[in-house]
Amino acid sequence: MRNSGVAMISVDEAQRIVLSHTHVMSLEKVDLLTSLGRVIGEEIIAPFNIPPWNNSAMDGYAVRFDDIKNASFDKPTTLKVIEELPAGFLPKNQVGPMQATHIMTGAPIPPGADSVVRKEDTSFSGDNVYILAPPNKGENIRLAGENVMRGEKVIQARTVIRPPHIGMLASFSKSFIAVYQVPTVAILSTGDELIDIDEEGDSSKIINSNTYSLAAQVKECGAVPLMLGIARDDKREILAKITQGLSADVMLTTGGVSVGEYDFVKDVLEDIGGELKFWNVAMRPGKPTAFGLVADKLIFGLPGNPVSCMVCFEQFVRPALLKKMGHTHLFRSQIEAVLVDDVKTKKDLRFFIRVRLGFREGVLCATTTGDQGSGILKSMIQANGLMVVTEDKKEIKAGEKVRVQVLDHIFELENH
Ligand code: AMP
Ligand code: MG
Secondary structure (H helix, E strand, O other): OOOOOOOOEOHHHHHHHHHHOOOOOOEEEEEHHHHOOOEEOOOEEOOOOEOOOOEEOOOEEEEOHHHHOOOOOOOOEEEEEEEEEOOOOOOOOOOOOOEEEEEOOOOEOOOOOOEEEEHHHEEEEOOEEEEOOOOOOOOOEEOOOOOEOOOOEEEOOOOEOOHHHHHHHHHOOOOEEEEEOOOEEEEEEEOOOEEOOOOOOOOOOEEOOHHHHHHHHHHHOOOEEEEEEEEOOOHHHHHHHHHHHOOOOEEEEEOOOOOOOOOOHHHHHHHOOOEEEEOOEOEEOOOOOEEEEEOOEEEEEEOOOHHHHHHHHHHHHHHHHHHHOOOOOOOOOEEEEEEOOOEEOOOOOEEEEEEEEEEEOOEEEEEEOOOOOOOOOHHHHOOOEEEEEOOOOOEEOOOOEEEEEEOOOOOEOOOO
């Protein structure tokens, strides 16, 4: 079937179709630090207790509580110091009655001792230490396994690795970690009007910016962009570039998916045996968005307008890339905010309005960032969120509560 005559589908339906054809990638082993930001594919069980033994939380004296429980500044208890124990060494002696071990933070508690007196609560002379104030029984001791116990499940599979996970994995001596692979994503811009950033052109040309904004979005979600440059609005040229792009795991094209005379991307996809799943989504910006499969490769035909292209990436490509990389949280968080200015939309289309989120007198507000034309990248720069206006609405008034997809978590605290 040629690509005319199929109804527009909703954003939800389009996302469902994309994700139903998106499969999680295989695992690979990477060195510990490279696993930062990646999704772990194995469950981590503590192989031993951390800390491995009871140890001192203070510099001071390891004692038997019963010996010193009545000590006071006026009536100090005198103990004999039998050993000096820095961190990194094991105790040689048991602490007997009226004895103490001079102990440093982190050193194992010697047998016989049950409490540690802080150095600040003692004075000493020769081999004697004078206890001036008793701790509670057991005080200043970190217990074996209080961080993690052997056999405890510490990291679940499908967790995104952050710095504390790296620390924990290091403390288990894990120098290699099984994580999901990241996809390579080929990016092709199409259009006779385009020149690349370092190319000279006459005034009829515009500079290809989509390749770069898309590559940045790909990188931002942790995948690897492969830039294929520009293809003219010419079937053979587009075909050659798309064929080249099929060496990647995912392919993105921009431009050429509308109903114009020179919009060939959909035709080329069908000519090479691709299966187009949709090419019209009831949304603004971004209506002419195509998605298909060539063998099992995902191909997204994104619109040429710079904002449409980025918004469609956000709604369809980003969730698919995250799924491939093993993530379970695929969509941007949404937050409720109060709209500051009136917004007109259209029924039956889902609108994504560029807004700036910020607090006004403690209330989270969303202010539109200016002209919402699909080529106006400036209002995307100023936005830290996309307000989602559902298909049943044709306007929203200032003061109404709205849902906003959060693109950047740093909200201004002052008026905006
Ligand atoms: P198209 O979807 O091919 O009809 O493109 C729509 C409009 O988007 C074009 O008229 C250009 O102004 C703009 N455009 C298309 N491709 C790019 C690109 N790679 N970089 C920047 N702007 C583009
Ligand atoms: Mg075009």
